Structure formats: C-alpha cells, structure tokens
Amino acid sequence: MKAQELREKSVEELNTELLNLLREQFNLRMQAASGQLQQTHLLKTSAS
Incomplete structure (x- = not known):
C-alpha cells in the first residue's frame, strides 16, 4: 500500500x-x- 493511499483513509x-x-x-x-x-517467507513480509 502506498503512502498516499494511507493518507486518504480515515482513522477507522x-x-x-x-x-x-x-x-x-x-x-x-x-x-x-x-x-x-x-x-x-510470509512471516518476514507480514512483520514489515
């Protein structure tokens, strides 16, 4: 997910x-x- 997408989301x-x-x-x-x-490898990707 890109930073711009995160900024557009509500707190909820x-x-x-x-x-x-x-x-x-x-x-x-x-x-x-x-x-x-x-x-x-899924463990590593979920931790980041």
Missing part, C-alpha cells in the same frame, strides 16, 4: 487495516510454531 479504516494485519501476523506465527507453515 486505518485501525481496521491494522487489526487485519495483526491477525494475519498472529496466524502465521501460530502456523510456524506448530510446523504447519509451508511458505516461511
């Missing part, structure tokens, strides 16, 4: 986006911990 939209990204990151960490994560 940004909070929703943040919550979705945190959930995705949590799910990927749980998959990695249980040995189910096949695409380990």
Whole structure:
C-alpha cells in the first residue's frame, strides 16, 4: 500500500487495516510454531 493511499483513509479504516494485519501476523506465527507453515517467507513480509 502506498503512502498516499494511507493518507486518504480515515482513522477507522486505518485501525481496521491494522487489526487485519495483526491477525494475519498472529496466524502465521501460530502456523510456524506448530510446523504447519509451508511458505516461511510470509512471516518476514507480514512483520514489515
């Protein structure tokens, strides 16, 4: 997502986006911990 797109979003939209990204990151960490994560590069991309 580009910086301009982020500037155009409302605070509520940004909070929703943040919550979705945190959930995705949590799910990927749980998959990695249980040995189910096949695409380990996804952990790196979700952390940034």
